[in-house]
Amino acid sequence: MVSPSQSDLPSYLSQPALTQYNAWGEDGQDVTQQEERRRSNEAKVLVRRTRTKEYSLITKCIAEFLGDFTFVFIGTMQAYVPNKSNDDITHAALAHGFTIFIIVASLGHISGGHFNPAITWAVTAANRMPYWHLPFYFISQLLGGFCGALMSAAILSSSQLTGTYAGATLLSPNNAWWEGLLSEALATYFLCHTVLMTAVDTDSNVLAPLAIGLTLSIDIFSTGAITGASMNPARSLGPNIVGSIFINSKDLPSNFWNHHYIYWAGPLAGGTVAALIYRLFEAREDRIVP
Incomplete structure (x- = not known):
């Protein structure tokens, strides 16, 4: 066939x-x-x-130093501009919010993007960072804040520096100490809670810089007139030290150091509350309350 x-x-x-x-x-x-x-x-x-190398603790500390240097430098420099403007709260809120957005986006992948001892404490208390990293982060952040304030003092004239009190955050004379303490604690709680939920305990932290920057701006809008809305011991300590060094004591307000403790106790208390709530109710893997 x-x-x-x-x-x-x-x-x-x-x-x-x-x-x-x-x-x-x-x-x-x-x-x-x-x-x-x-x-x-x-x-x-x-x-x-x-093959991606893990960032060492030294590199993380350098990132925290650079971030706080940038944050405090811009925060203290922008304080001079409101002398020419009637809307100083808006100016401060936008300047600080934009700055934290940029430094978290650019350095956050290295160190976690804390740039704030209160946030570092909250992340550590939430069991999301080794406790032995805590003092190294603190030192880097405080040193960065001091150097940032020192750089602004080198740029501003003596009269400009005196007019802004070196960019220090001060309690309003119209408010009692406990009102300032509560204001700092609540504002810092909002900030730390945002960090924990958008940058720490999440599958994607792409929007974390924006969320953190917006939270910071909103906090300044709401509490800036009371305490200056520091929410950050590194933001407050550096300018106070620089102001004490370069400004004549006669030109400083009488309460320049009197209520400085609220800028430590308030933020650390707010960070503690944020970490506690996170551990109890919000942590996806190891929360205490189901």
């Missing part, structure tokens, strides 16, 4: 046998080859990830 020619066969039989079982890709390549290529690409990605 004479076998039929290839042209006499039905079209579905004239195709390569593998086509009937989807063993050929749409581009005519063997699916096996495509699968091998895919696995090869995945292996290359895995190799790149495994």
Whole structure:
């Protein structure tokens, strides 16, 4: 019997046998080859990830220093501008909010983007950072804040520095100490809670810099007229030290140091409350209350 020619066969039989079982890709390549290529690409990605070096504690501390240097420098420098403006709270809120957005976005992947002893304490108390890192972060942040304030003092004239009290955050004479303490504690709680929920305990922290920056701005809008809305011991300590060094004591207000403790006790208390609530109710993996 004479076998039929290839042209006499039905079209579905004239195709390569593998086509009937989807063993050929749409581009005519063997699916096996495509699968091998895919696995090869995945292996290359895995190799790149495994080769990524873990940041050392020294590098993390340098990132925290640079972040606080930037934050306090801009915070103290912008304090001079409101002398020419009637809306100093808005100016301060936007300047600080934009700054924290930028430094968290640019340095957050290295150190976690705390730039604030209160946030570092909250993250540590929430069991999301080793406790022995705490003092090194604190020192880096406080030193960065001092150097940032020192740099602003080097740029501003003596009269400009005196007019802004070196950018120090001071309790309003219209408020009692406990009102300032409560104001700092609540504002810092909001800030630390945002950090924990958007940057620490999440699958994606892409929006964390924006959320943290907006929270900081809102806090300043709401409590800035009472305490200056520091929420950050590093933001308050550096300018106070620089002001005491470079400004004549006669030109400083009488309460320049009197209520400085509220800028430590308030933020640390707010960070503690945020960490406690997080550990009790909000942690996705190890919360105490189901």
